[in-house]
Each structure stands twice: as structure tokens, then as C-alpha cells.
Amino acid sequence: MGDHVQAELTEVAQEIVTVVEPGFDHLTLRASCSGGGGTYRLTSGPSEQDEYLFGHLEKLFAVGLDRPVVFEMRVRADGTFDALVTEHILQATSTLPPTYTVVRKRPKRPDVPPAATxxxxxxxxxxxxxxxxxxxxxxxxxxxxxxxxxxxxxxxxxxxxxxxxxxxxxxxxxxxxxxxxxxxxxxxxxxxxxxxxxxxxxxxxxxxxxxxxxxxxxxxxxxxxxxxxxxxxxxxxxxxxxxSPESPDYEGLEHHFNAADLGPAGVAALPPTSQNLTVRNPGDLDFGLLAHLTSLRELTVLGGDSVHLGALAHLPLERLEVAADEIELPACETLTSLVLRGARVELPSLPNLRVLDVSGADVDIESLPQVDFLVLNAEQWRRCTLAPAAVSLTGESSLARALVWAAERGVELSRQVISGRVSV
Structure with a gap:
């Protein structure tokens, strides 16, 4: 990736030790940079406590101007730092440990010529x-x-x-x-x-x-x-x-609520034009009350004890996300994306499923269906033989180990280790 990356990351490390209050053992910066922008998360010590900064790390915007760069950097109290730099891996840091995603079979796009007419x-x-x-x-x-x-x-x-x-x-x-x-x-x-x-x-x-x-x-x-x-x-x-270039009205297409706030009568009164619902803390809600929502395409249920969705199999659901202790899934032929958390789940026949995330659930790994994109945790991947077009790893805090995992999935990614020292 060139000497310029060494110089850019040295400036980033210098800025970090300048703006962070002394007293830390080490800091970890995880960043994805491209074209003068990107995302990052800075944490302190082995407990990964977030370091909140006033403003942005300005030097970070100079990284990845010529090509996308993903890196993990550790900066110590004495000013020494090490960084592992790679590309072509998605590093999502909205939660920790991060989620790492690679596309095994990315289509090639030809260069687009200029157009004058x-x-x-x-x-x-x-x-x-x-x-x-x-x-x-x-x-x-x-x-x-x-x-x-x-x-x-x-x-x-x-x-x-x-x-x-x-x-x-x-x-x-x-x-x-x-x-x-x-x-x-x-x-x-x-x-x-x-x-x-x-x-x-x-x-x-x-x-x-x-x-x-x-x-x-x-x-x-x-x-x-x-x-x-x-x-x-x-x-x-x-x-x-x-x-007549006016835009149409789009009110009332989505609803996000705590079940207790609406109650059964309020849930039953949701308009049949609803396309996206989020139900939080459903308690003993009868999900059959949603059966009249014949336009519902996305349903998220969070914080449930026992969630039974079998009565919704006739709905045109495309994406379903459920976090609960006990889950009964609807056998929706239209379902293309499924995310499950927190339960032992038996998967029904879902013939059009393309995206599956069971990294937070207890499922039979050996019987998973063929999909285009599969999200599993590290232990699940050790038992999985599927090779979909895209794969994602959760529960892994090390970019280095994520690159080993990617290689095991048939995706060899570049790596460069950069070390240095800045003044403190």
C-alpha cells in the first residue's frame, strides 16, 4: 500500500495521543477510510471503553484518499503504535466486538466512459x-x-x-x-x-x-x-x-412502538397499508392481531419472551428480525432476509431466503439452507461447510484473526503491518 500509508497512520497516531487525556494503558482505533471520509471507533484499554472526543480525528480524513483502507491500530502510552492495514473487508464497529464481512464473488464492473449526449x-x-x-x-x-x-x-x-x-x-x-x-x-x-x-x-x-x-x-x-x-x-x-412533478404522500407506512403503549386494540387498529413494523417488548402479545396487514414486508420484534408468528405465513414478509427466548417462525415463501437472536430455533422451509443471520441464535448449523449471504459467530463458522457469495463474522475482536477467517473462506486479503513511535 506504499510508504504514504506509514506517514498517514503516523500522523493519526500523533493526533490520538495529543487529543486523548493521559492515563490510558493503550488505545485501539478501528477505522474504515475511503475518499476523504469513513467511520471509526476509538476505545481504551482491554475493557474497550469508548473514548469520546470533541470533534473528529482530522488526520484520519487523509487516509484512503486513493483507495479504500481498513485498519486496526493500537497506540500505547509511551507513543509506540502498531497497525494492521488491509482492504476489501467491511469492518462494522457500531457494536463491539466488530462484525467483519467479505464478499467472495463480487461482480466486475467495467469502467464507465464519459457521456456528452x-x-x-x-x-x-x-x-x-x-x-x-x-x-x-x-x-x-x-x-x-x-x-x-x-x-x-x-x-x-x-x-x-x-x-x-x-x-x-x-x-x-x-x-x-x-x-x-x-x-x-x-x-x-x-x-x-x-x-x-x-x-x-x-x-x-x-x-x-x-x-x-x-x-x-x-x-x-x-x-x-x-x-x-x-x-x-x-x-x-x-x-x-x-x-406535474409533485411527490406523493407517504405517511403511515411504518410504525415502531412498545406493545404496552398500544395494547391489543391499538395493534389490531394498525392501518393495512403498513409496510414496516418494529414491536418492542411484546410481552404476551397475540401476533395474530397483525394478520390484517396485507402490505407488511418488514417486521422486527425485540425483547420478547415467547414470540409465535405462525399466523403470519400468508403475509408478503420479505425481512424478519426476531430477538426472543422462544421463537416460532412463519413459513413465508416471500421471505428473503432473516435475523434471529437469543433462542433455539427450528427453521421452516424458506425457499426464497437470500440473507440469513443466526449468529446470536442456537440453530442446527449443519442443516442451514443455501443462501447468498450468511452471518455466523466464530464457533458456528468452525462447524459450517457452506460457501455463500458473502460471509460475515461476529464476536471476533481482532482484525488479524478476521483475516485468517476470511482466508479459510477462500478470500485472501492483503495485509500490511505498520509500526512506529510518536512524541507524547
Whole structure:
């Protein structure tokens, strides 16, 4: 990775010992840096107590400007430090120990050429744009004060960014998106390669020409990508959208509550348009009260004792997360993502499951289904022979051991050990 990384990390270590109050035995910095940004977590001593800083570690923003960098650094009270540096591994530090994720089979994306015309855009995406889009650009229409129409090069850059992001984090591979619009008009995904972003609104949401609509949609319809607002159907054509560019109302699609606050009557009264629910501390809640939520696609249940969801098998659930002492799962054919915590669980037949996280549950590892993305703890991985496209490790505090685990899964990642000393 070059001598410049040594110099950059030395400056980071110097900043750490400067801004942290003396008295620590050692500090551990875990960081993921790319393009002048990134995430980090700084902890103190073997107990990993968080060190809260006023402001940011400014020197950290200089790391990873030319390529993404992931590292774990230990800085001691005498100013000596060691850092293990790698790349192509996701290091999530929102909880400790961190979670490490690698993609075993990442698709290769060709370089995107510059675009000066809509014909260039069509060549990049591999499909023609509707005639009304060409007409819109030909007459230089002003849509609305809050909407910016992209020039061709910006269309391609934005499209390229979204296509790369769709593969970046496996945790998002089967994540449902909230949707507002006619049923079946739009594909329920975060992005599709034939969604062409031609504009953005004042909130930064991208507005796309949809060349791959749902079964009840129309090629060339306008949609808004999920962002500050849900994925939204806007109009059946660019012409209709340009004449009336208002965004739809999206209130009441999600509800997050403690079961005791609503009570059985309140739960039974939830609107059938609800798409995302979080139920905290359900107690003895009868989950059959949710059976009328025929648009429910994501359900999270946290802090339960005995959670029985068998009565919800008919719902179009795509993602289910449950943390409870006892769990009965619904046999949902639509389920693509499942996260379980805290219980011995028997998995029903889930034919469309793509993402499975049982790192916090007691399951039969030898009988796990084939999925695209599997999350297990270290002990579970020692008993697992599956080799999905992406894998994640929980419960491991060492980046070095995470790299060994990745190698055992067939992913050899670069490593560089950097040591030095700064003044204290």
C-alpha cells in the first residue's frame, strides 16, 4: 500500500495521543477510510471503553484518499503504535466486538466512459430512452424550481454509482424498501440497472426513467428512488411528470412502538397499508392481531419472551428480525432476509431466503439452507461447510484473526503491518 500509508497512520497516531487525556494503558482505533471520509471507533484499554472526543480525528480524513483502507491500530502510552492495514473487508464497529464481512464473488464492473449526449447514455446502459425523454432534453424544459435535470455525464455518473452500491454491502442485498404507488407498477428493489436517473429534487432524491417496470407498470414511467422518502411512483411518462412533478404522500407506512403503549386494540387498529413494523417488548402479545396487514414486508420484534408468528405465513414478509427466548417462525415463501437472536430455533422451509443471520441464535448449523449471504459467530463458522457469495463474522475482536477467517473462506486479503513511535 506504499510508504504514504506509514506517514498517514503516523500522523493519526500523533493526533490520538495529543487529543486523548493521559492515563490510558493503550488505545485501539478501528477505522474504515475511503475518499476523504469513513467511520471509526476509538476505545481504551482491554475493557474497550469508548473514548469520546470533541470533534473528529482530522488526520484520519487523509487516509484512503486513493483507495479504500481498513485498519486496526493500537497506540500505547509511551507513543509506540502498531497497525494492521488491509482492504476489501467491511469492518462494522457500531457494536463491539466488530462484525467483519467479505464478499467472495463480487461482480466486475467495467469502467464507465464519459457521456456528452443521450445517445452516449443509451450506449452505457444498453437500452434506448423513450422519445419523450429526448423531447424533454431537446426543448430544455424547466421542470420545477426544486428539481434539477441532469446533463448526460451526470446521468451516467449517478447511474454508475448506484449500480456499484447495489453490490457493495451484502446487508442491503435483500433489504425491503418502502413503496408508494400503484400495486405492481414498480419493482420492489433499491435499484435496478434499467432505472436511469435524469434529475434530483431539493431533498437530494434521484428521479428516474424506469425501463424495467413491474408487471402493472409502463416502460418509461417516472419513479423516485428510496432516500429521504420511499421508492415512489411519480407518473406514467416523463411528459406527464414534467407537467406535474409533485411527490406523493407517504405517511403511515411504518410504525415502531412498545406493545404496552398500544395494547391489543391499538395493534389490531394498525392501518393495512403498513409496510414496516418494529414491536418492542411484546410481552404476551397475540401476533395474530397483525394478520390484517396485507402490505407488511418488514417486521422486527425485540425483547420478547415467547414470540409465535405462525399466523403470519400468508403475509408478503420479505425481512424478519426476531430477538426472543422462544421463537416460532412463519413459513413465508416471500421471505428473503432473516435475523434471529437469543433462542433455539427450528427453521421452516424458506425457499426464497437470500440473507440469513443466526449468529446470536442456537440453530442446527449443519442443516442451514443455501443462501447468498450468511452471518455466523466464530464457533458456528468452525462447524459450517457452506460457501455463500458473502460471509460475515461476529464476536471476533481482532482484525488479524478476521483475516485468517476470511482466508479459510477462500478470500485472501492483503495485509500490511505498520509500526512506529510518536512524541507524547
Amino acid at each position: 443521450l445517445a452516449d447514455v443509451e450506449a452505457v446502459i444498453g437500452a434506448p430512452l423513450p422519445a419523450e425523454v429526448h423531447e424533454l432534453y431537446a426543448r430544455g424544459a424547466e421542470i420545477d424550481d426544486d428539481i434539477v435535470l441532469y446533463p448526460p455525464d451526470e446521468i451516467v455518473l449517478t447511474w454508475s454509482l448506484y449500480t456499484r452500491m447495489a453490490d457493495e454491502d451484502p446487508h442491503d442485498w435483500a433489504k425491503p424498501v418502502l413503496y408508494v404507488g400503484p400495486p405492481g407498477a414498480v419493482r420492489m428493489v433499491s435499484f435496478h440497472p434499467l432505472w436511469v436517473p435524469i434529475a434530483s429534487n431539493s431533498w437530494g432524491d434521484n428521479l428516474c426513467v424506469d425501463l424495467a417496470p413491474g408487471p402493472n407498470g409502463r416502460v418509461g414511467q417516472m419513479i423516485q428512488l428510496a432516500g429521504e422518502a420511499p421508492l415512489s411512483y411519480l407518473a406514467d411518462s416523463a411528459t406527464a411528470w414534467a407537467q
